[in-house]
Amino acid sequence: MKKQKTNINARYKIKQTFEYNRKHGPYEKVQNKNGKIKKVLGDYGIDADFFGFKTKLPIGVAAGTLHSLAYMEASMRDGFEVLTWKTFRSEHRLAHRNDGNYLGHNIVFVPNDTIAKKEIGTDRTATLSYNGAPEEVSITNSVGMPSPAPVEWMPEVLAGQKLAEKYNKSIITSVVGTAHYGDTVKDLARDYAFVARAAESVGEKIIELNLSCPNVKGKEGVIYKDIKSSKIIAQTVREHLRNEDTKLLLKLGYADKVFYKRFLNVTAPFVDGIVAINTISMNVRSKDGTQALPGGLSSGTCGAAILERATEAVSSLVQARKELGIKKSELKIIGCGGVTDPESFIAHIKAGAEFVMCATASLFNPDLPLQIAKYLKENKIKRRI
Numbered sequence: 001m002k003k004q005k006t007n008i009n010a011r012y013k014i015k016q017t018f019e020y021n022r023k024h025g026p027y028e029k030v031q032n033k034n035g036k037i038k039k040v041l042g043d044y045g046i047d048a049d050f051f052g053f054k055t056k057l058p059i060g061v062a063a064g065t066l067h068s069l070a071y072m073e074a075s076m077r078d079g080f081e082v083l084t085w086k087t088f089r090s091e092h093r094l095a096h097r098n099d100g101n102y103l104g105h106n107i108v109f110v111p112n113d114t115i116a117k118k119e120i121g122t123d124r125t126a127t128l129s130y131n132g133a134p135e136e137v138s139i140t141n142s143v144g145m146p147s148p149a150p151v152e153w154m155p156e157v158l159a160g161q162k163l164a165e166k167y168n169k170s171i172i173t174s175v176v177g178t179a180h181y182g183d184t185v186k187d188l189a190r191d192y193a194f195v196a197r198a199a200e201s202v203g204e205k206i207i208e209l210n211l212s213c214p215n216v217k218g219k220e221g222v223i224y225k226d227i228k229s230s231k232i233i234a235q236t237v238r239e240h241l242r243n244e245d246t247k248l249l250l251k252l253g254y255a256d257k258v259f260y261k262r263f264l265n266v267t268a269p270f271v272d273g274i275v276a277i278n279t280i281s282m283n284v285r286s287k288d289g290t291q292a293l294p295g296g297l298s299s300g301t302c303g304a305a306i307l308e309r310a311t312e313a314v315s316s317l318v319q320a321r322k323e324l325g326i327k328k329s330e331l332k333i334i335g336c337g338g339v340t341d342p343e344s345f346i347a348h349i350k351a352g353a354e355f356v357m358c359a360t361a362s363l364f365n366p367d368l369p370l371q372i373a374k375y376l377k378e379n380k381i382k383r384r385i
């Protein structure tokens, strides 16, 4: 594929804070590419049914980069079909700071070499500039899970649905519980349920529980690794939702098949789908060896570098679901991680994903839906999942 030069700051100014970007971005006028995509695809495409929303281009945006209506609309105009709001909380929270020693940015670029299993948690060198192809970008972020207060995000979710109607898209609202000092897992589960109910009360029909943010030190961070607590959270949320048709998804991080099988065995009865994977934790240093990001030495790496781990996780989940005798119609596996070009999108489909999401590419290669449409047409791909 022809590689283009990236206008790396067009969607997100890397040297600015997350909050600055939320307020001022995106920084370009985004063309509406939906008509062109439809024309390019013609009869080709991959027929997918995302909880009743039908599309031939099963690519969406995962939780993280859509934190305002302006970012939401930009990704809809890019041609992404399912859009996930950045994870919301029950209270206002800023992005990570370096405990008073403020560094000013929350994202850095890292080399796109594949992260081998044994390398997880080891060092990567960060840079603040990137001259490579948009299809090869890898980043690491220490954004964490900042959130506006419900009084601010609930009207945004409502307005997001109007946009979804206008552009014929589907929306997911991602939420997380907030743990306070002394809270039990049941307290945390109730907070998850409170935020999920708040989203449901403004009309959200698909809710994702983030159980896997590696940039958070509190209990809500990588809670998926604690299967018993994950079950309590999934069950509590399910019991508190008003509408039995509301779909519930769980966002997980990287793990192996044995773990996923144990996880699905106890959580599947309460949920309708799994989104995997979240970012992979790595230590990130600047060239001089110092910590590169606020919030701690380790942070969540994503983009091209995590594709292999992500497709491995999707295959493991699909296999685990099969071995447990759970039907596709009962539990969707939604692939996420390392999708930055059409080939990586296809790699997730081949691994068995019933829908594919990207986060990094939505900021740094927003032409991805159009590129995928062209790829499907050129390779005469027509299939159903």
Ligand SMILES: Cc1cc2nc3c(=O)[nH]c(=O)nc-3n(C[C@H](O)[C@H](O)[C@H](O)COP(=O)(O)O)c2cc1C
Residues within 6 Å of the ligand: 062, 063, 064, 065, 086, 087, 107, 141, 143, 144, 145, 174, 210, 213, 251, 277, 278, 279, 301, 302, 303, 304, 306, 336, 337, 338, 339, 357, 358, 359, 360, 361
């Ligand atoms: C800037 C940024 C912020 C993110 N914030 C969240 C978040 O709030 N909740 C969540 O579940 N995942 C979050 N993620 C993780 C993504 O949803 C996704 O799982 C991960 O980045 C892997 O996909 P990618 O390789 O396409 O980026 C974030 C990712 C990025 C890049």
